[in-house]
Amino acid sequence: MYEFSVEQAANNIHDHRTKEYFREVMNNYFNGNHRSALVMLWTVVICDLVYKLQYLKDIHGDEKAESILDEMTEFQEKNPANPKWEENLLKEVFSRTSLLEAHELDSLQSLHRHRHLSAHPVISKADILFRPNREMVLSDIRIALDSVLTKPPILTKQVFKELAEDLEKVKDLFADNNQLKRYLESKYFRNLNEEVSSQIFKSLWRVTFKIEDERCDENRIINSRAVRILFDRNRETLTEYIRNNSPYFSEISDGSPLKHAVFFLGDYPHLFGLLSEATREVISAKAKSDIDLLAVSYFLSKNIAEHIDLLVQLIKDDYQYSFGGKNKIHISHIKDLIRHAESAGIKNHINKLLIVMYINATNFDAADQMFSQFIKPYITVFDASDIQLLIDGIGENNQTHWRGRGDGDHRLVVERALEVLDDFDVSEYRHLPEPEES
Missing domain, CATH: 1.20.120 (Four Helix Bundle (Hemerythrin (Met), subunit A))
Known part of the structure; x- marks a missing residue:
């Protein structure tokens, strides 16, 4: 020094x-x-x-x-x-x-x-x-x-009360997680010892995933962000703390608390197995009842490839021609899936999911949005089997091929088909537009 x-x-x-x-x-x-x-x-x-x-x-x-x-x-x-x-x-x-x-x-x-x-x-x-x-x-x-x-005077178990009140005050101030992290780190977390860190985490878990009242509902988002920041600081210690206190951390209320718990567990899948069997069953049922929650419930699958296949099958079985609108996967969750697939070296495995979502669009607006978000940005990496699945699906759902923007969008499909499909003849598909003349 x-x-x-x-x-x-x-x-x-x-x-x-x-x-x-x-x-x-x-x-x-x-x-x-x-x-x-x-x-x-x-x-x-x-x-x-x-x-x-x-x-x-x-x-x-x-x-x-x-x-x-x-x-x-x-x-x-x-x-x-x-x-x-x-x-x-x-x-x-x-x-x-x-x-x-x-x-x-x-x-x-x-x-x-x-x-x-x-x-x-x-x-x-x-x-x-x-x-x-x-x-x-x-x-x-x-x-x-x-x-x-240099330690702050609030560095005792009493810190949680002040932290919770402070989070309530700044919940609309720090939209960026890095900003919130720097704020919490400098004011509260920098000098936390393991005991106090565990106690604060336990209390934050309770107000985020357990208590149902108006105040907790209003602050659930900011509290869930704080839970993540605190957990990321000391994953090993807090994982062991959850393991040793499984009954407490298995107390998760239905509704908004459960939804946020699923999002949290999706970020840290290894924690799911530390909860009680009854709680795991409730979380699994909740996730499978909401396609968007299921998308982030990585803890339900052995690997990312299996998880993507699970989503594809569920859309085929439960959302045929009714996907989009209220029944959809948020674009941020799709991007998370893409990132995980890339990390696992199976980047193109996500293509089938993108296509299955689009060809099961429930209406014109949903089809417009999903083509823009999930087909157009990735169509240049679709292979022959992807394109054939997309072409066949467009033909079977009039909400895709009858929509006003269909011809313009589907010319991109035709162009990619000409590149990857042997002997492709657009005239064989009444629902596809002729390619633009060069």
Whole structure:
């Protein structure tokens, strides 16, 4: 850690009083007064812990914070000359809040020992006063900054209440997920330890996928975005947390919560198997009742090829000449399918699905839209079997070949047919237009 980065880290200290006190630490350090820097650094750490507890007590009504402060105040009043309360404060903050990890407690206790050696002469030693070197002081400064001083005061289990209220306020502000991620990361998630992260995830899961009330309905989208951001930060730990708490995470309500749960599980298919069997059955039934939900329910198939085939078969069986309008797959979900197919090396496997959607259009408007979205952009990669399926399907559904834009659109089909079909004769197909003369 270079000296300039100490200054940079100091800019991230949250409490303005702590930031002012820390300047004295820096001045002593940069001027070579290492002993004084250590003595002041410990004092700054203790002050900042008190400020954080006061914040939690005053703003969040945190009973644990209030209890710790009361105990330290009582000890200090009874023992005004005894600094033992400082060491007790550190231990109580570790044991009764989620602010400190075990390794941070150990490092801060080392800082306390260094402070004690620097402040108190040892008569039995030749060098009565301890002489800390520059590297030791720099290490202790970094420990103090990382473990306490730069952590936000809301870094306890109380953070969820403030996070939920904040998400409610900014739900219309951050349309871009990267913007929301940067905001949540800088304000809440940056210093989360595993315990608090898991507790927040558990609470977010509940308001997103479990609770049904007006407020949760209004904030379900922003909350589901936050759930994803938090899960992505620590997938392994939170996956194991879900595994160990399966009954809790299997509590998913019907309606909007279930729909959003399907979207979430579609992004993380490995989580589906961690839920209870009853919940998996409910989710499967819900997904299969809605073609758009089924499209993102990757957890129901062994691989992407099987999943695409599942969608094709369902459209043939349940949506013959009735696809589009209310019964459709959103274009963003089709693009996700295409991306997954490309990643699996089966890019052209999606073509059949694109064609089957179009040739089962329920009306002219649906056919117009689907040709524009799913046929025209991809027709140049359709092979002979794709084109033959498309031509035959157009002929069997008058909602495709009778529509006003049909002739213009289907000339593109004829052009591709001439390229990939041997001995193709457009005159054999009454529903197809003649190709334009070159």
